[in-house]
Amino acid sequence: MVTLTGAEISKHNTKESCWVIVHGKAYDVTEFLPEHPGGQKIILKYAGKDATKEFDPIHPSDTLDKYLPADKHLGGVDMASVKTDPQEEELMDELELARIERVKRMPPVSQCYNLLDFEDIARQTMKKTAWAYYSSGADDEITLRENHAAFHRIWFRPKVLVDVSRIDLSTTMLGCTSSVPFYVTATALGKLGNPEGEVVLTRAAYRENVIQMIPTLASCSFDEIVDAKQGDQIQWLQLYVNQDREITRKIVQHAEKRGCRALWITVDAPQLGRREKDMRSKYDEQAANVQDNESTVDRSQGAARAISSFIDPALSWKDIPWFQSITKMPIVLKGVQRAEDAIKAVEYGVDAILLSNHGGRQLDFARPGIEVLAEVMTALRQHGYEHKIEVYIDGGIRRGTDILKAICMGAKGVGIGRPFLYAMSTYGETGVVRAMQLLKDELAMNMRLIGATKISDLDESFVDVGSIATHTNVPRDHLSSQAYDRLVTPPFVKS
Numbered sequence: 001m002v003t004l005t006g007a008e009i010s011k012h013n014t015k016e017s018c019w020v021i022v023h024g025k026a027y028d029v030t031e032f033l034p035e036h037p038g039g040q041k042i043i044l045k046y047a048g049k050d051a052t053k054e055f056d057p058i059h060p061s062d063t064l065d066k067y068l069p070a071d072k073h074l075g076g077v078d079m080a081s082v083k084t085d086p087q088e089e090e091l092m093d094e095l096e097l098a099r100i101e102r103v104k105r106m107p108p109v110s111q112c113y114n115l116l117d118f119e120d121i122a123r124q125t126m127k128k129t130a131w132a133y134y135s136s137g138a139d140d141e142i143t144l145r146e147n148h149a150a151f152h153r154i155w156f157r158p159k160v161l162v163d164v165s166r167i168d169l170s171t172t173m174l175g176c177t178s179s180v181p182f183y184v185t186a187t188a189l190g191k192l193g194n195p196e197g198e199v200v201l202t203r204a205a206y207r208e209n210v211i212q213m214i215p216t217l218a219s220c221s222f223d224e225i226v227d228a229k230q231g232d233q234i235q236w237l238q239l240y241v242n243q244d245r246e247i248t249r250k251i252v253q254h255a256e257k258r259g260c261r262a263l264w265i266t267v268d269a270p271q272l273g274r275r276e277k278d279m280r281s282k283y284d285e286q287a288a289n290v291q292d293n294e295s296t297v298d299r300s301q302g303a304a305r306a307i308s309s310f311i312d313p314a315l316s317w318k319d320i321p322w323f324q325s326i327t328k329m330p331i332v333l334k335g336v337q338r339a340e341d342a343i344k345a346v347e348y349g350v351d352a353i354l355l356s357n358h359g360g361r362q363l364d365f366a367r368p369g370i371e372v373l374a375e376v377m378t379a380l381r382q383h384g385y386e387h388k389i390e391v392y393i394d395g396g397i398r399r400g401t402d403i404l405k406a407i408c409m410g411a412k413g414v415g416i417g418r419p420f421l422y423a424m425s426t427y428g429e430t431g432v433v434r435a436m437q438l439l440k441d442e443l444a445m446n447m448r449l450i451g452a453t454k455i456s457d458l459d460e461s462f463v464d465v466g467s468i469a470t471h472t473n474v475p476r477d478h479l480s481s482q483a484y485d486r487l488v489t490p491p492f493v494k495s
């Protein structure tokens with residue numbers, strides 16, 4: 001194939017003829033423009049130019065090979081001839097320079113003593129778009145903060161004079177053995193935080209014998225993440241169901257063929273939530289027209305909306321038998337939020353449920369998973385169903401004690417999201433391993449202190465959950481309290 005020059009490519013910079021460069025190769029994306037889930041605007045911004053930097057964090061490396069017809073692959077580019085327009089270069093404004101200075105002053109990973117240390121360092125050192133995407137919750141982020149706060153309403157009832165010389169943290173989840181009762185949950189766009197993306201989590205999970213859930217919206221391709229697993233490492237698949245069920249069937253059956261051990265169907269996101277920190281970040285212009293008819297979509301929906309227009313809002317209970325017909329993997333409903341649906345899940349023959357509000361990123365004022373757990377376990381026991389389904393929770397889990405409380409209340413295991421993202425974004429694989437080890441140390445110590453030696457010892461007698469549902473001090477609604485009594489011009493109004 002002929003090598004193209006930058007000058008030739010720069011001529012194709014319109015809707016009528018749109019060529020982009022990715023990793024030194026040129027692609028004609030003119031016909032693809034209307035189909036791009038992230039809208040046309042972001043591609044047109046890089047029409048006739050090198051789009052690699054923008055492309056990488058959002059798209060698995062095999063995206064163009066998979067979705068762009070071969071005749072649109074135009075061949076190699078003489079990159080020396082490609083002009084980098086100084087205006088286009090990410091301006092090293094003083095904020096970015098200050099951020100780089102903070103990265104240089106970051107403490108060594110050994111100075112991280114708990115999961116929240118990683119969050120504090122990430123907030124100071126991550127690129128603002130990555131921090132915005134990872135940290136954001138829906139609307140006023142009340143549920144985001146309540147997820148962690150809810151654990152403070154549960155108190156322990158420790159046993160004494162128990163021989164706790166030997167502690168065993170191992171367990172099984174969905175028939176898979178695990179060194180601990182927690183797993184790495186599915187979180188999208190790993191390359192926003194670390195250029196290697198989700199494979200960093202894969203390597204750390206292998207080193208600590210922790211199960212990893214592979215996200216549908218990963219930055220790495222599914223096969224890259226599976227190829228990165230070692231030995232008999234266990235991975236699960238998290239699925240956003242596509243409006244085109246044929247695409248979904250292919251994804252599920254490919255995952256099973258590649259050795260995934262469970263299918264976690266996300267049921268709390270018929271549409272991705274409104275995450276305002278994410279919306280304020282640079283995705284504003286690109287979030288633009290995720291639908292063709294631009295007039296119907298609010299332009300500033302952030303990365304979340306830009307990558308999720310394929311999700312099927314019509315997904316319903318009637319789809320469960322179809323899933324059971326296309327795979328032998330255990331099926332988990334990820335995002336159940338009330339006892340009635342837990343009972344329904346048992347009656348549909350689902351293998352497990354995850355009580356979750358998506359890390360507070362979907363419906364604000366959805367209850368924390370740990371609170372729903374109390375309601376669900378009571379209902380399952382009333383129906384005699386408590387041994388018919390495994391129950392998991394996630395959201396706001398930051399301490400070994402949070403995990404122990406959930407297990408004592410009947411959870412089989414818990415998912416952890418942001419802490420591992422923050423650890424990966426700041427310290428890479430070493431950071432994630434450190435985070436997992438800190439949790440293991442906390443778990444072992446706290447098991448000893450409550451008088452338990454193995455996971456199967458843990459039951460409701462160890463906890464007092466009497467005030468779990470009392471929402472006396474709801475997390476503060478910062479925005480409205482500022483806006484309501486704000487006496488000075490809002491900060492966002494440029495003076």
Ligand SMILES: Cc1cc2c(cc1C)[n+](S(=O)(=O)[O-])c1c(=O)[nH]c(=O)nc-1n2C[C@H](O)[C@H](O)[C@H](O)COP(=O)(O)O
Nearest residue numbers: 134185186187188217266358359394395396416417418
């Ligand atoms: C933090 C985070 C969470 C995401 C996530 C991305 C991020 C950055 N994404 S999202 O872009 O669509 O919202 C996913 C996702 O791909 N699929 C999913 O099922 N859950 C997604 N979740 C929810 C996640 O699986 C857990 O439910 C949540 O992270 C648990 O809360 P903590 O972060 O507090 O541990």
